[in-house]
Amino acid sequence: MRPINAIAILPLCLTAVGAASTLFRGGTVVAFNKQTQGLNVIRGGSVLITNDRITGVFTSAPSKVPAGTEIVDITGKIITPGFIDTHRHGWQTAFKTIASNTTLIEFFGRYSSFVAPFFWNATDVYDSQLAGLYEALNAGVTSSLDHATHTWSKDASSAGLQACIDSGARVFWGFTFANITGLVTVEDLYPVIREMAKKPGLRNSPTTLGIAYDGWGPNPNVAEINKIMALAKELNVSVITTHSLQGPWGFNNSPEDIHALNYLNISTPIVFSHASFLTPAGAALLRSTNQYISITPESEMHYGQTHPVSYNIQDQASLGIDTHITFSTDILTQARIWLQQTRYERYLDVLEQSKLPRSNPMSAEQAFLLATRHGGLALRRPDLGIIAEGAKADLVIWDGNSPALLGWVDPVAAVILHASVGDIEAVLVDGKWVKRGGKLVAKGWPDARANFLRTAKRLQAIWRDMPMPEPPAEFNGVPVVSPVQADVLRGPGNGYGNVYI
Structure with missing residues (x-):
């Protein structure tokens, strides 16, 4: 037996006797190799966690562990770091399935924070946010960057943040500064975020305070931005995030916009969600300032933002989720979709030259890193998204004997290309079990489920009776037209059907 990326384990054994520790023994460990910045697969390996940290990664079972250590046999199983979602709107969970065919323009006018606050109360926000986080935890998503557009009032803000704390998930909660006509202004929200920063329980939970803001450009309110950034510094926020969508959509919030205001090259991470039409200059700025984008594959396909340059x-x-009300809430699905979409695009580059591809343009390991390690890098948290000594104990254990994984050899391919959420046997955040034996064991889940069902039923009834808006003739000065509709039926009709709500 020898430790990997070793920090001597013997002093740990002598000094950490009183600490809560668990040893996962005998499984296949998808560990991180600090030398190559890639993966290191250890068969028959072990992982020791003490409190909230990984304190040992071994090629076999260690001979000494702290007294009182819980021993968990994971022979035949795969243990990986938890997935990291760098863009989501968790409070919207109650809208699930009622917007399956929606467009982005319809979303803005029907399901966004510019409409919902006039019908939602703080309890609705709490129930919906909490249920969404439990759903993500069940899917092995241990960390989420939440662009929390539910901060339209003190009560709604407090409810959403409390749900994050109560879930046990690691949430980078991005308090959103936005003007909502007839309800709230950015100016109204300055004292609210200060109150949120003092919320009881926040400091002792995996949840941290961030900021979300979409007013960077092209015509920024510089005084407003300076005030928000002063608050970011005062409150020592963990992250800043913005929707970045250029091209025909007419939004900016580009790296160039933020750089022009001298706020791009700062110590706080800035995550650009989508960045679908990122320019070469914008890409160069991201690399020079070490800032990241969040690709949301399913969202960008569903809503039509697309991602024409994100491969570069x-x-x-x-990787991120975005509006999980309309599609998957798990990063595994996003990684798989993005892997195959990248392969498609890069193959097409070759085929359009009337040539044939010699090699596969993207690997399962690269997709795995995007779903785990890269999320930690985007958040400037090198202790997230990896299995290595000193990393946070955010872990996922996969049932290697499930029908989908039976007979696996390559654990990375098994997870990225064959597994599903149903193959996740256990999930830990900060060394605490939130899923075990294939079932959520997070505190409060049974009550949260019952409360959410009542909330969702009430809200869905309101939206069911709400007239559908007519599509505008133009949006942000760009004509709005209908794409060619798919036809899946022979003869008359095309099978488009209805939304069955």
Whole structure:
């Protein structure tokens, strides 16, 4: 037996006797190799966690462990770091399945924070946010960057943040500064974020305070931005995030916009969600300032933002979910979709030259790193998204004997290309079990489920009776037209059908 990336284990054994520790023994460990910055697969390996940290990664079972250590046999199983989602709107969970065919323009006018606050109360926000986080934990997503657009009032803000704390998930909660006509202004929100920073329980939870803001450009309110950034410094926020969508959509919030205001090259991470039309100059700025984008593959396909250039900036990219009300809430699905979409695009580059591809343009390991390690890099948290000594004990254990994984040899391919959420046997955040034996064991889950069902039923009834808006003739000065609709039926009709709500 020898430790990997070793920090001597013997002093740990002598000094950490009183600490809560667990040893996962005998499984296949998808560890991180600090020398290559890639993966290191250890078969028959072991992982020791003490309190909230990984304190040992071994090629076999260690001979000495702290007294009172819980021993968990994971023979035949795969243990990986938890997935990291760098863009989501968790509070919207109650809208799930009622927006399956929606467009982005319809989303803005029907499901966004510019509409919902006039119907939602703080309890709704709490129930919906909490249920969404439990859903993500069940899917092995241990860390989320939440662009928390539910901060339209003190009560709604407090409810959403409390749900993050109560979930046990690692949430980078991005308090959103936005003007909502008839309800709230950015100026109203300055004292609210200060109150959120003092919220009881926040400091002792995995949740941290961040800021979300979409007013960087092209016509910024510089005084407003300076005030928000002063608050970011005062409150020592963990992250800043922004929707970045250029091209025909007409939004900016580009790296160039933030750089022009002298706020790009700062110690706080800035995550650009989507960045679908990132320019070469923007990409160069990201690399020079070490800032990241969050690619949300399913969202960008569903809503039509697309991602025409994101394949070229994967060295400064992570993966996100976005609006999980309309599709998957798990990063595993996003990693798989993005892997195959990248392969498709790079193959197409060759085929359009009337040539044939000699090699596969993207690997399962690269997709795995985007879903784990790169999320930690985007958040400037090198202790997240990896299995290595000193890293946070955010772990996922996969059932290697499930029908989907039975007979696996390569654990990375098994997870990225064959597994599903149903193959996740256990999840830990900060060394605490939130899923075990294939079931959520997070504190409060049974009550949260019942409360959410009541909340969702009430809100879905309101939206069911709400008239559908007519599509505008133009959006941000750009004509709005209908794409060619798919046809899946022979003869008359095309099978488009309805939303069955």
